[in-house]
Amino acid sequence: MQVELMANVLGDNDAAAQQNQQLLAEHNVLAVDFMGSPGSGKTSILEKVIQQLEGLTVRVIEGDVATANDAARIEAAGAQAFQINTGGMCHLNAPMVRRAMDKMDLASTDLLLIENVGNLVCPAAFKLGAHFRFVVCSVPEGDDKPEKYPVAFRTSQGVVLNKLDLIPHLSFDAEKFWDLCQQLQPEAVRFATSCTTGEGITELCQWLTMQHSQLTSA
Amino acid sequence: MQVELMANVLGDNDAAAQQNQQLLAEHNVLAVDFMGSPGSGKTSILEKVIQQLEGLTVRVIEGDVATANDAARIEAAGAQAFQINTGGMCHLNAPMVRRAMDKMDLASTDLLLIENVGNLVCPAAFKLGAHFRFVVCSVPEGDDKPEKYPVAFRTSQGVVLNKLDLIPHLSFDAEKFWDLCQQLQPEAVRFATSCTTGEGITELCQWLTMQHSQLTSA
Numbered sequence: 001m002q003v004e005l006m007a008n009v010l011g012d013n014d015a016a017a018q019q020n021q022q023l024l025a026e027h028n029v030l031a032v033d034f035m036g037s038p039g040s041g042k043t044s045i046l047e048k049v050i051q052q053l054e055g056l057t058v059r060v061i062e063g064d065v066a067t068a069n070d071a072a073r074i075e076a077a078g079a080q081a082f083q084i085n086t087g088g089m090c091h092l093n094a095p096m097v098r099r100a101m102d103k104m105d106l107a108s109t110d111l112l113l114i115e116n117v118g119n120l121v122c123p124a125a126f127k128l129g130a131h132f133r134f135v136v137c138s139v140p141e142g143d144d145k146p147e148k149y150p151v152a153f154r155t156s157q158g159v160v161l162n163k164l165d166l167i168p169h170l171s172f173d174a175e176k177f178w179d180l181c182q183q184l185q186p187e188a189v190r191f192a193t194s195c196t197t198g199e200g201i202t203e204l205c206q207w208l209t210m211q212h213s214q215l216t217s218a
Numbered sequence: 219m220q221v222e223l224m225a226n227v228l229g230d231n232d233a234a235a236q237q238n239q240q241l242l243a244e245h246n247v248l249a250v251d252f253m254g255s256p257g258s259g260k261t262s263i264l265e266k267v268i269q270q271l272e273g274l275t276v277r278v279i280e281g282d283v284a285t286a287n288d289a290a291r292i293e294a295a296g297a298q299a300f301q302i303n304t305g306g307m308c309h310l311n312a313p314m315v316r317r318a319m320d321k322m323d324l325a326s327t328d329l330l331l332i333e334n335v336g337n338l339v340c341p342a343a344f345k346l347g348a349h350f351r352f353v354v355c356s357v358p359e360g361d362d363k364p365e366k367y368p369v370a371f372r373t374s375q376g377v378v379l380n381k382l383d384l385i386p387h388l389s390f391d392a393e394k395f396w397d398l399c400q401q402l403q404p405e406a407v408r409f410a411t412s413c414t415t416g417e418g419i420t421e422l423c424q425w426l427t428m429q430h431s432q433l434t435s436a
Contacts, residue, residue: 037255037256037257037336037338037359038255038338038359038363038366038367039255039356039358039359039360039363064366065339065366065367065368065369066365066366066367066368067362067365067366069362069365069366088339088343088369090308090337090339090340117339118255118338118339118366118367119308119337119338119339119340120255120256120336120337121283121306121308121335121336121337121340122308122337122339122340125306138257138358140257140356140358140381140384141255141256141257142257144285144287145256145257147284147285147287148256148282148283148284148285148287148336149256149283149284149336150283150284151283151306163358165387166358166384166387166388169383169384169387170384
């Protein structure tokens with residue numbers, strides 16, 4: 001009963017995700033979903049990308065259990081933000097994203113960044129219709145996280161290892177971390193970033209620009 | 219339909235939690251449930267407590283999505299560990315805890331520490347039958363976490379702020395953090411710890427010992 005219902009929920013969600021995907025394609029919008037633990041630095045990464053990215057109009061969907069704090073930070077960084085408060089729910093789903101997209105001027109949007117609820121487990125089960133999912137993991141969380149939360153890493157097309165600047169103060173084995181990522185999803189694109197020093201943000205912006213240009217020239 | 223089913227799930231869980239509570243009471247076992255984000259340091263805190271606590275027999279239930287790594291760490295620290303792999307599920311529930319308790323010699327157990335799945339959202343909805351729930355939050359996660367994940371802080375009887383040693387390397391406003399905790403749950407007991415320097419572990423051990431002695435003298 002529970003399993004069947006869960007299958008229905010996921011089936012309905014997948015159908016809505018497919019519609020989102022179609023709508024994004026119609027408007028040549030590149031969409032990327034960022035998932036990660038609370039405090040892994042998802043909002044900070046988006047702020048830095050918004051500030052550095054040139055030539056693309058970025059819009060952001062902010063998913064949070066509570067508060068509109070992150071949307072305010074995104075707007076201050078210079079992009080229009082659409083806050084979704086899940087009211088206790090532990091992940092975004094495709095219909096929530098659709099409702100936010102319906103309020104957005106998609107025709108003038110190049111890049112849609114979606115920040116999922118801070119959670120390394122549940123968001124992995126729900127497709128949103130984005131072109132890529134990135135899992136964000138920060139150095140203080142520990143080098144064992146891919147192994148302990150494998151679904152997030154297996155189902156993501158990109159990995160961002162954030163808070164690189166804290167490595168000197170912690171025992172974090174970066175080689176171990178990337179080896180575990182490699183085992184779970186060999187094809188994922190990888191970035192190592194610090195929002196304090198700015199390291200790695202340029203590379204992430206270049207990759208996003210390249211993906212957008214491939215999308216629009218296709 | 220979904221809401222009703224969720225209510226049933228929570229109702230069934232609450233009944234099982236009450237049975238756990240009764241079983242713990244029969245054997246004079248003090249039980250504490252630790253929840254927190256991935257990498258907040260739950261396992262490290264339990265290791266330190268096990269190493270420092272004197273005069274009490276500690277047993278640990280380890281909840282993880284995958285791997286038995288944490289149980290191995292707990293055993294190396296000197297306590298018997300019972301691993302629960304949730305196989306993708308984002309929280310422990312009371313029946314899972316009961317199955318682990320059934321394998322445990324409760325008569326010789328003084329203190330049962332339960333490490334929940336690394337997740338600051340979902341575990342808050344599921345009672346396990348423990349006497350106390352502690353929410354663990356680490357400095358690198360940021361001082362805004364109580365506000366952004368209010369249910370975890372509102373439903374916990376204790377807060378552990380961990381990784382204190384990283385404060386010099388980050389902009390973390392401890393006063394703001396504790397003010398937010400105060401607003402959500404004024405009666406929660408508070409500890410500030412570092413598993414690197416050992417700060418705060420003695421206080422946590424003393425509190426656990428005191429709670430156990432109150433339980434057995436009641």
